[in-house]
Amino acid sequence: MRLGVQLGYSGEGFASAVDEVVEFEKAGVDLVVVPEAYSFDAVSQLGYLAARTRAMDLASGVMQLYTRTPTLTAMTAAGLDHVSGGRFNLGLGASGPQVIEGFHGVRYDAPIARTREIVEICRRVWRRETLTFDGGHYRIPLPGDYAKPLKLINHPVRPRVPILLAAMGPRNVALAAEIAEGWQALWLDPRSAARVFGESLADGRSRRDPALPPLDVSVPVPFVLGDPGPDLLARHRAQLALYLGGMGARGRNFSNDLVRRYGYAEEATRIQDLYLSGRRAEAIAAVPGDLVTATSLAGRPDDVRRGLDALAEAGVTTVLASPLAPTRAERVAQMAELRALLP
Incomplete structure (x- = not known):
């Protein structure tokens, strides 16, 4: 299992975050992932x-496929x-x-078909x-x-840059398992x-090109060793509420759909209702503690090791940790400890 670090959305603290990434690299972290969404672009960072x-x-996590032409994506x-x-x-x-x-003013249509075409165009460009x-x-x-x-x-350094597809829905996940080097999961x-x-996954793998490597499955997880305390896990709870309640319209929120499939249909409806009505504190409080715990790595080393084993059993091959310890020294030290705990 590889260890990565997932950066937050960029801002005034980016230079300091990169200083920390350099220390993470020395501590044995294998990968850093930079998000984009509607923050600063991932490419410059x-x-x-x-x-x-x-x-x-280094990985983008993720570049939106609609906002650049396929050829520009390949060039970048x-x-x-x-x-x-x-x-x-x-x-x-x-x-x-x-x-x-x-935000971008581009029509959102045919995501699966567009993804398949963009991947093929990128690979043709890289082959020159x-x-x-x-x-x-x-x-x-x-x-x-x-x-x-x-x-x-x-002449590209490599004729084939690894492609990691972010996916939550059944057809998107199948597509990632079929054509990509990796699948970026969420929650x-x-x-x-x-x-x-x-x-x-089985459907996609049944059509997977045998020339592709085994599918890398990466998942972001908030991480802290020791008692996380209510304040630290509250940050994760608030992010869950944002994604389940506010990152999408009613009836078109992919994170909300995913959590429903996990078995939290009533809770997902309530969180979204509260969030979209402006009652954000109540929406955060409505996030089930069981979901917060299941989608994070927190506790004593034995607790974290059991969490890692559960992720490995679920097929995860790359853990993208977001360390929650309050100081840089603690975060770097804890990432080194996490590295030693990986199965």
């Missing part, structure tokens, strides 16, 4: 991290792989209509093929007198993983 780190892998991934010396992993996701249509593509959603080059098929000028409850995701 990943370039900065490429210059500050030496061995750890090849560029990040170049400046990092072959350490970049392209995390891609469809995000949701609230962000794509509400003269690019032609006639898909259901992308046509390259466009018809006309001036369009000309081209290939990437530069994984290991007790329900086989029931909720098993059929989709």
Whole structure:
């Protein structure tokens, strides 16, 4: 099992966070993942991290597939792989209509079909093929007198950058298992993983190209050794409330749908109702403690080891920890301890 660190949305503390990532690398952390959503872009931050780190892998978590052309996505991934010396992993996701249509002004449609086409276009670009593509959603080059098929000028460090697809729904998860090097999960409850995701993973793997490596399954988890205290886990509870209640419209919230599949249908409805009516404190309080515990790693070393074993049993191969200890020294020390606890 690999150990990664999941950064928060960038802000004034980014330079300090990168200083901490450098220490995490020395402590044995294998991977750093940078989110995007509607914060600062992930690409500029990943370039900065490429210059500050030496061995750890870098990944976007995730770049939205609607907001860049497929070819630009491929060029950007090849560029990040170049400046990092072959350490970049392209995390891609469809995000949701609230962000794509509400912030970017781009129509959110056909996420699965678009994902499949973008992955194929990226891989053709990295192989330096003269690019032609006639898909259901992308046509390259466009018809006309001036369009000309081209290939990437530069020679990529690798002819195939690993692609990690973020997915929660059954068809998206199946697609990740079929065509991607990795699947980025979210809010994984290991007790329900086989029931909720098993059929989709088996379906995708049945069509998986044998040339692909075994599917890497990564999951973000808040992490603290020792008694986490109510304040630390309250941050995780608040984030769950935000995603279940506010990251999507009523009837189109993928995180809310996922938690319903875990068995929290009534709770998911109540959290969303409270959050969308502006009663955020009540929405946070309504998040089930059992869900908070199941989707985090907190407690004494033996507790954390049991949590890691449960994740491994659920098929997780990369843990993306978000350390919650109050000081940098404690966070770095605890990540080193977590590294030693990995199965």
